[in-house]
Amino acid sequence: MSRIPGRDYRQQLAEEEPWRQQFPYHWDADEAVTRREFVRFAVLTSGALFVGTVVLGILGKLDSRKRTKRQLIMKVGELEPGHAKYFHYPNSGDQAMILRLNDGSYAAYSQKCTHLSCAVYYQPKENTLHCPCHEGYFDPVTGEPTAGPPQRRLPRITVEEQGGNLYATEMNP
Amino acid sequence: MRREPRSVDYLPDPRPDVGTGRTPPAPGRQAILLASLSVGALLLAMQLWLLTVALELYLNGNDDNGIWVLAGLSGLVVVGGGLVLRMLARRARLRW
Ligand code: FES
Secondary structure (H helix, E strand, O other): OOOOOOHHHHHHHHHHHOOHHHHHOOHHHHHOHHHHHHHHHHHHHHHHHHHHHHHHHHHHHHOOOOOEEEEEEEEOOOOOOOEEEEEEEOOOOEEEEEEEEEEEEEOOOOOOOOOOEEEEEEOOOOOEEEEEOOOEEHHHOOOOEEEEEOOOOEEEEEEEEEEOOEEEEEEEE | OOOOOOOOHOOOOOOOOOOOOOOOOOOHHHHHHHHHHHHHHHHHHHHHHHHHHHHHHOOOOOOOOOHHHHHHHHHHHHHHHHHHHHHHHHHHHHHH
């Protein structure tokens, strides 16, 4: 469109292009993002990510997620090698297990799978801990994941022997 | 009483970039701007990665100061971003 000298250009546009009457949106009013706005948004996002990391640090300090509580599990020798006993530790709602490994030693873990919290079971024949939900496997000696979706080891429970009894004393995530 | 805006109010101003608050980059600066944007995006991605590593450490119950080191690195990026923002604001003020 050619500009007519001496005439109000806006008025001219409005008259010659009637669609502008129907869609009266000036591109100034559009959602134009300036470079500075963009940088401000990026800095805010960056700040939010930083705050998230700090919050995790604080949570880690406030709640070390180490649980200390002394609780009787069973008598020494109550469990044959290659067997497991399931109990609750540290609270009544937390399932845990103590294993008598094939070599006669003991190991105790939380029964909660580190993938999506299903219950994990000891399979002595395969010498593994198995989570049936998504076929997750853990090493019964270390609690480390060996196959399937779990990425973190099972929380380990410290076991102490005293007076012919076995006690759970602490759970480490 | 509020006046209904007339359609003419919304028509473009014929002068380039008037009213948008935007200034097109000088020819040679386009590449610099793009490079800075890429570095910014990369730093944001790095911060996101730091956050996931911190989450992993937290879930693993690591009591050492690993998470704080990650938070420190993330904080440096925020401070850098803030400085860039301040610099841009100052330059804009000088231009006016
Ligand atoms: S919940 Fe155990 S593997 Fe998914």
